[in-house]
Amino acid sequence: MDSPHGAAVKAEDFGLKGPRGWAFQGVGIDAAPGSLIAVEGPSGSGRTCLLLALTGRMKPTRGHAEVGGHHLPKRMTAVRRIAALGPVSGVNDLDQALTVAEQLREGALLQRHYGAPVRAMLRPRAERRAAAEARIAAALEAAGLDLAALPKGERTSVRDLERLEAVRLSVAIALLGSPALLALDDLDLKLSDTERVEAWDLLRSVAARGITVLAVCSEAPADAIVLRTSPKEPDAPEAPDASDTPAVVESDADAEPDEGSGTDTKTDTKTDTKTDTKTDTKTENDDTKGADDALAEAGRA
Structure with a gap:
């Protein structure tokens, strides 16, 4: 050898x-x-x-x-x-x-x-x-x-x-x-x-x-x-690269409100919601009632 x-x-x-x-x-x-x-x-x-x-x-x-x-x-x-x-x-x-x-x-x-x-x-x-x-x-x-x-x-x-x-x-x-x-x-x-x-x-x-x-x-x-060598441990999730991290988009909720704007926003939202709901409901009821009346008139004719 x-x-x-x-x-x-x-x-x-x-x-x-x-x-x-x-x-x-x-x-x-x-x-x-x-x-x-x-x-x-x-x-x-x-x-x-x-x-x-x-x-x-x-x-x-x-x-x-x-x-x-x-x-x-x-x-x-x-x-x-x-x-x-x-x-x-x-x-x-x-x-x-x-x-x-x-x-x-x-x-x-x-x-x-x-x-x-x-x-x-x-x-x-x-x-x-x-x-x-x-x-x-x-x-x-x-x-x-x-x-x-x-x-x-x-x-x-x-x-x-x-x-x-x-x-x-x-x-x-x-x-x-x-x-x-x-x-x-x-x-x-x-x-x-x-x-x-x-x-x-x-x-x-x-x-x-x-x-x-x-x-x-x-x-x-x-x-x-x-x-x-060491015993295996569960892999921790890897942190994403900066290039893969989506850009942070600032929402309106995160923006600093103008003075007094917080109260106006709540009031407007609440008022608009209630008004729109009532208006839509009333309109829908009127339309339904009108349709029923039309059917009734057609039956009598």
Whole structure:
């Protein structure tokens, strides 16, 4: 396995807003290559969305970021090429029906087809197989996964792995592509205190190889660069822009009345209303009476 140089991760006012509001917003970071970065926060606070945005898998809607010199969101494809995902539920889950050896060979095959240069495909089959086996062995060593220690060795089913063993296997597969950035979701999920220490030691060893590590967790270690996400709150209605605010039209009621005009206005309104009502009613009654008289005269005729 190659020894890649890690990717610097920078962000300013980084945010992503979806149909239900902000997944995360206002994120800022300036991490050097080979850093250990922890995204800390409770479940549902946008941790996974932030991880996927920084690895080029989700498109941000505010601010900007730079990963390995590639700007987001303009160069998401370039970021995906240098950023590998460890365990991320629902995105790159391990295949529970495979054995550990089969899962590793599948990872190496996918890497050879999609990540390796074209000239590597032209090598003799025996040479390609030897190169894949060497890459797998190096990745397993970096991930700290000893196949001989598993219940059935490399034939152990993925579904029978302990949680920390599954994390190590996912990390090994991710490292097959020699990434500059390794990202993991829910690192400390279902791990005991002892296993959490081992998991963070694993990530420190990966970072020590020059690979930048980004891990989502509920509690970050003291030596990590921490990005904290907060639980979602209902969005407050946004204040309208001045250009969208309708002009205020001053009504007669709001105008300052002339001296004595208040009394005259009330008197006139009251008088006009009563007079008009009485006049209209009287006229209507006279018209009705006249119509009745006309009908009566027509009947007599």
